[in-house]
Amino acid sequence: MDNKPEKLKNVKKVLVLRTDHIGEVLLSTVVVDAIKKHYPQAHITFATSSLAKSIVEAKKGIDEIIVFDTLGNRNLWPSLFGWYTQIAFKGYDLAILLNSNKFLHLVVFLAGIKTRIGFNRKWPFLLTHKISDVRAEGSKHEADYNLELLETIGIKESGFKPELKVSDLEKNNIRGLLSERSVDLKKKIIVVQPGSSFVQKRWPKEHFVELIKILLDHYDVNVVLSGSSEEFELCDDITKQLDKKVYNFAGKLNLKQLKSLLSIADLLIANDSGPMHISAALGRQIIAIFGRGTKGTGPNRWGPLSDKSIVFHKPFECSDCYNEKCPYDFKCLKAILPQEIFEAVVINKLLN
Template structure:
C-alpha cells in the first residue's frame, strides 16, 4: 500500500509521543498489536485511546505506555464530548494513528491539533487526516490492514501477541477452583450476530464428550446462551459469562488446555496467547480474519469439498442467515470439532 498525502509521511523523532485511536471491537483491537509493536520498536511512545470495553486489550500489550478510556458511546457524533477531551490532549502528541474508518474517530485528533494524523481515507474525512492511505479493494487480512499504517514493509508476516503480568494465569484459575491446563475454554458467543454462532446444542454435546470441564466465557449478554449450554451438559461446564473482568477472561484463556470458539474477539485473544484452539467459521471468512496461531485448527464447511451441496452462499458476512437455514454452522458436527480439538492439543 502507498500513502497518499500532501506532505512527506511523518518520521517520528526518538521518544516522540503518539496517540492511537483504537477500533471498537475486541478482535480488531487484538489485531492492531503488530502495528503498535512496530511503532514502539522505532521509538514512539504510545498512548491508546479506546472505549472502556476495549481498553483492557491494550493493557495486555507491554509496548503501550498508557491507555485513555474514551467517554463515548456507540453511535452519534458526540461533538461536545470530543471537543472537551481534545482540549485536554492538545499539545501532548506529535502523531495520531486513526485505526477506525469513521469520521468521528478522526475528529478528536483534528480538534486536538495533533500535527500528523494518519489513517485510511474512510468516510468524508479527507480534511481531518494529514497522511492518508487508499482503502484496499476487497477484504484485506485485518492485521495487514492495520499494520500498513506504519508505512513499513513486511506486514504480511506479523502475528498478534498479548502478555499478562506474572502470576495472573494462576490467580485467575485459583479464583474459580480450576487447575491451569486442567480445563477447556469455550467462547460460544459472537457480538456481531447469530450467523456467527455454532449452535448451543453442539457446544453442549462437545462439552459432554471432553475429558475435562469446559469453562464458558463471554459478556453478560451472552450469559443466557452459556447457561443453555451448561444446562444441556450437566456437570460438564462452568458458566463464567459476565462473571469475570476481560483481563481475567484473558488469563483463563491463556491457562486453558485448549479453546473452542466462533469467529469472535476471544478467538483472536486465544491466538495471541498461542493457545491450542479450534475456530469455527460459517458466515465469515478465515481468509479475512483468521486466528494467527500455528496451534489453531480452522473448520469452515465452505472450503470442504466433501460437504454437499456446496455453500455457495458463504461467506455472506450478514448478522443473521439471510436464507434462514444457517447450514454453514448447523451442519458442522460436534464429533468433527472434538477430533480437531484433539489434533490442536
C-alpha cells in the same frame, strides 16, 4: 496511496486510535510493535474503547492509555471537547487512526497533530496521509491492513502478530477463583465460548452441547463456559442439557480475569470472537469456528494469528452475511459438525 514521503524523522510522541471491539483493537496493536521498531524512544499513547482498555493494558510498548468511547454511539458531538482536552497541546507528532470515524478524524485535526494517517473515508479531508479502505475485500489479514497504513509514512512492515502477557499473580488469582467454584485444577481445562458479538458468527447451541458431551465421554477434563453477562442464559441452557458437570462463568469474569483464564486453559473452542483473538495472542491452543462467506468476513481477514489454531470454515455462495435473519438458515455454521471438531482434537493431540 496519497502522499508517499520518506520515513518521518524526529517522531517522539505517537497517538494510536482504535476504539471498537476487543478483537479489532487487539489486531491493531501490531502497529505499536512496528512503531517501536522504527522509533524505539517514541512515547506511545493508545486511545481505545472502555470495553477493550484492559486488553490494551496488557500490551507491551504502550506508555499511556486513554478512553474514547465511540462504540455504538452515533452522536459523539458531546464527547468531542473531552477528547480534545486529552490530546491537545500534548506534543503529538503523529496520529494513526485505525478505525474510520469522522469524529476521531476531527478531534486529531483540531488538536493540531501535524501528521494524521488513516483510511480514505468518513471525512478523510481531515487527514494528511491516507490510503483506500479495501479491507472489506478480505484479501489479507486485518493485522496486515493495519500495518499497510504505515506505508504512508515510509514504514513497510509485515508479519507482526499480537502478543499479550499474563503475570504469575494473575494466573494464581484465576486459579484461586476456579478452586472456589470446585474446579479440579489437577485436570486439563477446556474453555468453551459459545457466544459472539453477532448471531451470524454463532455455531448452533445444540452443536456445542453435542461436542461437550463427546469430549466429556472421552476425556477427564474440566469444561468452563465463558461469555458476557448477556450470554449467561445461553451458557446456562447448555449446562442444563448435559449430564456431567460443567462450569458456567459467563458474566462472572471481567476481561482481565478472562484473559487470565485463557492463559491457563489447555484448549479454547470458540466462535469468531474477541476471546479467540486473546487466546491467539497468548499463544494457547484454539479451535475457531467461522460462519459467513461474504468477502471480508471470514478467517482470511479475521482468523486467529497463531500457529496453535485450527480453523473450521465452510462458506457457501451466499451474499447476505450481514443479515441477522439468514435466508439460508445459517447453513454454513450448521455444516460444521461436532464429530469433526472432536476428531481434530484427537488427531492433533490437543488434550494429550
